[in-house]
Amino acid sequence: MLHDLNGGPLAAPGRFDVCVIGAGPAGITLAMDLAKKNKRVALCEAGAFELTQLSQDNYKGAWVGDPYLELDAIRLRYFGGTSGHWTGYCRPLDEIDFLRKDRINPDAHWPIERRDLDPYLADACAVVQVKPPPASRVIAPELGLQEDFFSFSRPPVRFGDKYRKPIVASKTITLLLNANLVGVEAKDGRITSCIFQSYNQKNQSIVADKYVFAMGGIENSRQLLWHAARSPGNICSPEAPLGRYWMDHPHYTIGGALVSFKAPAARRFFGLTPQKQMQLGVLNCGLRLEPASQDHTQRMIKELVCVAPALGEWAASLAHRSMNCGIRIRAAWEAAPVFDNRVALSPSRKDRFGIPAPTLYWRHAPLDLKTLRATALQFNAWLTSRKLGRLRLEPWVLGRGGYPSQDELGGPHLMGGTRMADNPREGVVDRNCQVFGSKNLFMAGSSVFSSSGHSNPTLTILQLALRLSDHLTA
Incomplete structure (x- = not known):
């Protein structure tokens, strides 16, 4: 079912099993998989079906540190999300990307292993219409050199185009467009409702058993920082390194x-x-x-x-x-996960809904x-x-001179900020993507990456979304 919040709130929304906030690759994949399991899903998207400047302006922000990219140019705030400029590269993370490497970088590891995501590889590939890429081939054992392989989604799947009809036609998904998250009500570590506002000040409260932030590799951190600060101890553990260990390739x-x-x-x-x-x-x-x-x-x-x-x-x-x-x-x-590379809230700049804009701190290690x-x-x-x-x-x-300022610079692959770990001192979510300190809030997307490997993140994002779907319905 489709509803545009600009036209007013839902008449009688009732209670949802899961509220998914953000309709990019992670959110769409998660919502559709939950719908297959007959779960009632509210899929809330801040933009519309088409990109508008009104929506995109809310992605403006600043960066501090090494040369980087404009934050509103590398993200797309509409249905389908940043798949709108995805180039179609598909490759899962390597096994070594998950393993502890304390001698190299003590933070460059995950609390899960590649085998935890492998069962979801085929289904993730099907979402973007590719076959799993061949395994790497060692070409010079004495030099430790291998040839790596990718699969390519050609043309790249635009999630907003490909999955619009099945989502609108779904009997168990309510798609809410122009729905900007402006409030999170929580008590005793449990979210009781999320408040959304349209561009013409229409409000909508969504009540669900579970909530998932799927807003992207900067926005997940920004929104969680803001709402956690307004309800201390109810949404996220105060110990968690929220916004920290941000990465790009x-x-x-x-x-x-x-x-x-x-x-x-x-x-x-x-x-x-x-x-x-x-x-x-x-x-x-x-x-x-x-x-x-x-x-x-x-x-x-x-x-x-x-x-x-x-x-x-x-x-x-x-x-x-x-x-x-x-x-x-x-x-x-792979950029080393560094504590000081982070998403923070601007002390002076806010978006049209009064939420502080992001400031990205990013320096090469x-x-x-x-x-x-x-x-x-x-x-x-x-x-x-x-x-x-x-x-x-x-x-x-x-080592002769610094990094060039005129180049591609980054993926842009926006990763980390709500990283996965086994405890709240090292991360924001646990191995099931549940936020430490919350009984019913989860994160989806590349913001949960603990380290990045060198593979493009899209396929891993989809694997994690499908795995989260299984956890939410277990």
Whole structure:
């Protein structure tokens, strides 16, 4: 059933089994799976079916620290959420991403294991119409190098388009549009109702047995920070590091190479084996090979002729046969979970509903650059040992200068802030995504990530949503 709160409140909403707040990939997947189990669901979305500036303006915020992206440009506040600019990359997290790595970073682990999510992989893939990607293939055991594989949703599934009709037609889902969360009423650690407001000041109270925040990797933290502060001890444990350990995958062009093989027509992905990561004391990193433009290839050849004439002659001979010998190398890698990287509430700026805007504190840790450099050097060792080519790294990768300010910068993959842990001193939710200190509030989405690996987060978000559905109906 569909209801637009701009037109007034529901006449007699009754009591719902679950209220899901946010209709992006996590919220839509969760609501639809709950509906299959005959649960009565209120799916509350702050936007409409189409993107509006009125809604989007509520995503404005600020960042402090290293160069990053505008917070209202990297998030979409409408039905379907940020799947509206998803690129379709699908890969589950690696097993090592869940494991303790105290010698490397004591916070880069989950309280669950990959095998806890594996049962949901096939169904998560079905949601975005892909098959599970092949397992990684070790290509140089002595160097600890492997080739990684992704599946691609092509064209990328836009959740708002694909799942609008079945949700509107559902007999057990009530979809409430233009419903902005403005109040959470709680007593003795239990939420009794959530209050939503439209853009023309119509209010709606939703009463449910259980509530799920599924508003995204910044908004989950912002809303929980605000409502927990207004009802201390009733919504979230005061011990919890709320908003902390926020992460994104750094995304940068790190160099290029002239290679003796034909540049791949499609992207190829390389990384370190789990054993090599542990040996070198680094986190997970993915290198992406793409064909370089002819101009870029020619520039690399000219540089090589100047600094290494013999190699320059070799490169020129390659180019004489074909200009497909140049590759560009991009990297997307795991940022170390850091306590001071966080979502906080602005002391001065509020949205139209009076809720403080987010301020994102984000700085790269020394381990981030160490991880990137180690992976790039092992890849270069593979190229040179096989006489396949040689990598030219950007100076900053080798520690000469800071990170570039003009690049992709981040996924943007907005992760952490309500991280999963086994106790409230280390996280905000438990292994079942239940908020510490609350009897009936849960979190869905990438905000619960304890660490990020290098895989794009969408598939893991869907696995977690399906797992949460099972827990809520157990």
